[in-house]
Amino acid sequence: MKPPIYAFAALLLAAASAQAATAMDPAALRRTVDAFLQVQSAGLPGKVTVTVGNIDTRMTLADCPAPEAFLMPGSKAWGKTTVGVRCAAPSRWTVYIQANVSVLGNYIAAATPLPQGQAITETQLVTMQGDLTTLPASIATDKAQVVGRSSNVSISAGTPLRLDTLRSQPVVLNGQMVKLVTAGSGFRITAEGKAIANAAEGQVVQVRTQGGRSVSGIARAGGQVEVAF
Known part of the structure; x- marks a missing residue:
């Protein structure tokens, strides 16, 4: 017959083994977070x-057959983020795990210094590559987003271009004589008027007709303004 102390130690060892057998595997938690962020x-x-952060090995969670990952309100799979993982049964628990989502992609930068207010040409631009999550949300990712626009400030060479610091060049100028165009099914009417504000392509602009009326239309290249019928 075993002495009482040995019997007690055996019981503790058996309990610890049983707990370890039913504990949630930290690697399974990390796989859950990784799969969730990939989607x-x-x-x-x-x-x-x-990249999923390390999990505190001192933390013991009951094993869960179907852990569910989720993002906190306001969070997204972009850059440094926190992912929650919860279990509904057989035990209820929730844990939060740090992770990082990096996105290696192209962005547009100035190849040469860009003066303030001057229209930007394609030769003044260069395509670079980097982690987009570390750059401003408004970063330009295609030259077509930039060409023809101008900067609100002077920009030095190598600077990533942000769309919220660029403005479109006007296709209609204040005081310019423009052609008003109204078209419909089987007809097209044109007239002349004078723009009373600057407007970029696609912007609404006010035009005063030769008869003195003020009408609104969509500014188009070539000094045209589309007026809805």
């Missing part, structure tokens, strides 16, 4: 790399 980041403009 959430699908379709992002670049090569996505998901």
Whole structure:
């Protein structure tokens, strides 16, 4: 017959073994977070790399057959983020795990110094590559987004271009004589008027007709303004 102390130690060892057998595997938690972020980041403009942070090995969670990952309100699969993982049964628990989603993609930068207010040409631009999650949300990712626009400030060479600091060049100028165009099914009417404000392509502009009326239309290249019928 075993002495009582040995019997007690055996019971503790058996209990610990049983607990370890039913504890949630930290590797399974990390796989859950990784798979969740891979789905959430699908379709992002670049090569996505998901890195899941370490899990405190001192934390013991009951094993869960179907852990569910989720993002906190206001969070997204972009850059440094926090992912929650919860279990509904057989035990209820929730844990939060740090992760990072990097997106290696192209962005547009100035190849030469860009003076304030001057229209930007394609030769003044260069395509660079980097982690888009570390750049401003309004970063330009295609030269077509930039060409023809101008900057609100002077920009030095190598600076990434932000769309919120660029403005479109006007296609209609204040005081310019423009052609008013109204078209419909089987007809097209044109008239002349004078623009009373600057407007970029696609912007609404006010025009005063030769008869003195003020009408609104959509500014188009070539000094035309489309007026809805």
